Every structure is written in C-alpha cells, then in structure tokens.
Amino acid sequence: MTTHAALTHSRALEVARQALTVEAEAILALGPRLGEHFEQVIQLILSCSGRVVVMGMGKSGHVSRKIAATLASTGTPAFFVHPGEASHGDLGMVTPHDIVLALSNSGESDELNAIIPALKRQGVKLIGMTGRPESSLARHADFVLDSRVEQEACPLNLAPTASTTAQIALGDALAVALLDARGFRAEDFARSHPGGALGRKLLTHVRDLMRSGDALPRVAADLSLLEMMSVMSRKGLGCAILVKDDGQVGGIFTDGDLRRLIERGTDLRSLTAGEVMSPNPRTVAVDALAVEAADLMESARITLVLAVDEQQRLQGAVGFNDLMRAKVI
Structure with a gap:
C-alpha cells in the first residue's frame, strides 16, 4: 500500500470532485431508462395487500435498509430482511401477500439466489434492482429496475460508490412515485414521525x-x-x-x-x-x-x-x- 504523504490538497480536491461528478452522472442516467417496467412496479406495489420486503447483501444491504425505511415512512409498509438470515429461518417473515424487492449490483449474490426458489414456490412477486439485466437475479425477477452505472466513483473502479448511489436514488424515486400515487399528505408523513420536530410542526394544532x-x-x-x-x-x-x-x-x-x-x-x-x-x-x-x-x-x-x-x-x-x-x- 502506498503512503499518503504524496497526496496534495489539490489532488484530494480533484479526486473528490471527480467522484461527485461520476455519481451525479450516474443518477442522471437513470431517468431516461425508467419506463414501462417502473410503472408496472408502481402498480404492483399499490395493489399489494402485504408489505414490501427489501433484501440485499453487503453495501446493497445497507441501501436496502434505507429504502425500506423510506418506503415505510411514506405510506408503503416495508421492512428489511437479511438474505443470509432468510436462509436460516427469517424467510418465514415473508408471506405470499408480500412483494420482495431484491438489490444486487451484480445480480449474482449467492445469498439472494439461494432463496429465490423458495420465494417462487410461495408465489411471492420478485422485483430485482440490479446493474446487470442479464444476471441471474434479473432472469428470475418478475420485474427489473435497471440501476447500472458506467463506472464507480472509486478511482480503482472497484469500491461500490456510484452503484450504491444509483440504488439509493432509484429507491427514492420509487418511494416518491408511490407517495404521489397514494395522495400522501404532510399530515400522513407526520403520523409516522411523531417524535421529532417535524411531527410537532405537523401534528400540533x-x-x-x-x-x-x-x-x-x-x-x-x-x-x-x-x-x-x-x-x-x-x-x-x-x-x-x-x-x-x-x-x-x-x-x-x-x-x-x-x-x-x-x-x-x-x-x-x-x-x-x-x-x-x-x-x-x-x-x-x-x-x-x-x-x-x-x-x-x-x-x-x-x-x-x-x-x-x-x-x-x-x-x-x-x-x-x-x-x-x-x-x-
């Protein structure tokens, strides 16, 4: 590993700005790719009588937790299940009335692929969010949300950076579209945020x-x-x-x-x-x-x-x- 002594302030700023540019471009590229599948996903979730179960491993797992929290706070019941734990009993938390939203940039997560057959046997609808439309996850999913990026913000093009940013942005787009479709209001938002300043402002008369x-x-x-x-x-x-x-x-x-x-x-x-x-x-x-x-x-x-x-x-x-x-x- 090289020493950090040679890193100058100008180099640090250059790398940081380039990372922000790459991530911004990755988000902007998502919009034109939204289409019929996205609309179908919205209709599927709106008609769901159960909950949206969000899954992902590694960095995608951290993003999955965030997406589940955002959905739940904006009118779409949702929670996170760890794919590894799902194989050891937590799959019992998923019912046939639920929808699974699975995140994997590569679409080849072993832990996710291992539980897909069980989900299919239950009749659970599967939405895959992946950067590889030809992946195993994409092939088995009922609907695919394309989160691919041209490159990572990491100078080595290795660390999940732009790809996880794209996942977060696509998850936010999903939550906001659902919020709008439900006619979700500020008062509804406040009911799920009663403990903070926002709740006091929106719930106190x-x-x-x-x-x-x-x-x-x-x-x-x-x-x-x-x-x-x-x-x-x-x-x-x-x-x-x-x-x-x-x-x-x-x-x-x-x-x-x-x-x-x-x-x-x-x-x-x-x-x-x-x-x-x-x-x-x-x-x-x-x-x-x-x-x-x-x-x-x-x-x-x-x-x-x-x-x-x-x-x-x-x-x-x-x-x-x-x-x-x-x-x-």
Whole structure:
C-alpha cells in the first residue's frame, strides 16, 4: 500500500470532485431508462395487500435498509430482511401477500439466489434492482429496475460508490412515485414521525397550545380602562380582548397600546375598553396547525394571535412563548 504523504490538497480536491461528478452522472442516467417496467412496479406495489420486503447483501444491504425505511415512512409498509438470515429461518417473515424487492449490483449474490426458489414456490412477486439485466437475479425477477452505472466513483473502479448511489436514488424515486400515487399528505408523513420536530410542526394544532376559559382576559366594551388594566395584570397575557355579546371578537388592547396612550398624555381615567380597542385583531382558526399561528406572528410581527371558531367566536389565545415551549418554533 502506498503512503499518503504524496497526496496534495489539490489532488484530494480533484479526486473528490471527480467522484461527485461520476455519481451525479450516474443518477442522471437513470431517468431516461425508467419506463414501462417502473410503472408496472408502481402498480404492483399499490395493489399489494402485504408489505414490501427489501433484501440485499453487503453495501446493497445497507441501501436496502434505507429504502425500506423510506418506503415505510411514506405510506408503503416495508421492512428489511437479511438474505443470509432468510436462509436460516427469517424467510418465514415473508408471506405470499408480500412483494420482495431484491438489490444486487451484480445480480449474482449467492445469498439472494439461494432463496429465490423458495420465494417462487410461495408465489411471492420478485422485483430485482440490479446493474446487470442479464444476471441471474434479473432472469428470475418478475420485474427489473435497471440501476447500472458506467463506472464507480472509486478511482480503482472497484469500491461500490456510484452503484450504491444509483440504488439509493432509484429507491427514492420509487418511494416518491408511490407517495404521489397514494395522495400522501404532510399530515400522513407526520403520523409516522411523531417524535421529532417535524411531527410537532405537523401534528400540533392551535387548540393544543392555546390559553382558554378563565385564562383569557375577556372584557366588555363599557368596562373602564383602569378596570381593564387590572384584568390584564391578573391574566398575564399582555393584552385584553373585547368580546361581543355573541362571543365574537370585537378588538384587542395590548401593553404596547397602553404605553402609547401614556406617551401621548391621555387621561386614562376617562376612557372605556371599547374606546381604546384596536379593531380586527389577527386571528387563526382553532383547528389550524400551530405552525400556521407561528407564520402569522412572524409575518405580522406580533407575539400573540387569537383562536376563533368558524363563527369568529373567541376560543383561545396562543402566544410566541407557548409555541416556544411546545418546540413548534
């Protein structure tokens, strides 16, 4: 093995850039090769009453795990089975209702080829993703996804690099096409990602975070300004909300509004809540996603929005700090 002492920074950059170019070209070459077989694979998976079982050995095995995870998180039930373990009992995880997606760049993986007869006896449909359409895997597969590359990104053209990148990209294309065909929505995606920031943004609604009931600083139009200030102080939301007799929002008065009155030298003792309210406060539907409330606050440069029902009746209020505590923002 040669020493690395002769490797210069310029050489390292040249090799790295060439590797990226080779892999980018490998991905771009996949598109024109997609055709009728790809569409048939999509229809086959959509009509499957079982799951997609993804298999592969070595580097293809690592890619298989990723493809299975992507499919499962985008509406297509899927899981990974190691071909070597399948020969020693794990094949029992595969049912006749399932579909097997087998990955092998050469198409000659001994472990995969060993279990193909058993899969065929069960009547399991087999999709082969391979770089060699003339391989054993391709000959026995019901459908073939062509993942061949002209060369590996490895300077020796040996290490699986461009070929595994092509497999990942083709797997992503499959998952995205299925996602679109199923009408998969952001809300559906969030249900399989409830634990992270994405889940919080897509699953948390305004009603989950808002202050409501006695926590709201509700006031009537004829309440004196001094009495309204007392309500604001007790509720601690930094505002008072004018509520009409029918429950609809009539206006809002904030700490900022109070400061501006004081700066103008206004006689606070002579004013009522109705006289100082700002009409048409920013509102959001009570069933809206919390992230929508965050977007409204950001665009309007405010720190609180009111939650209303379909009749514009006050249901609650959600502030910037509420969104922060829930890690929506």
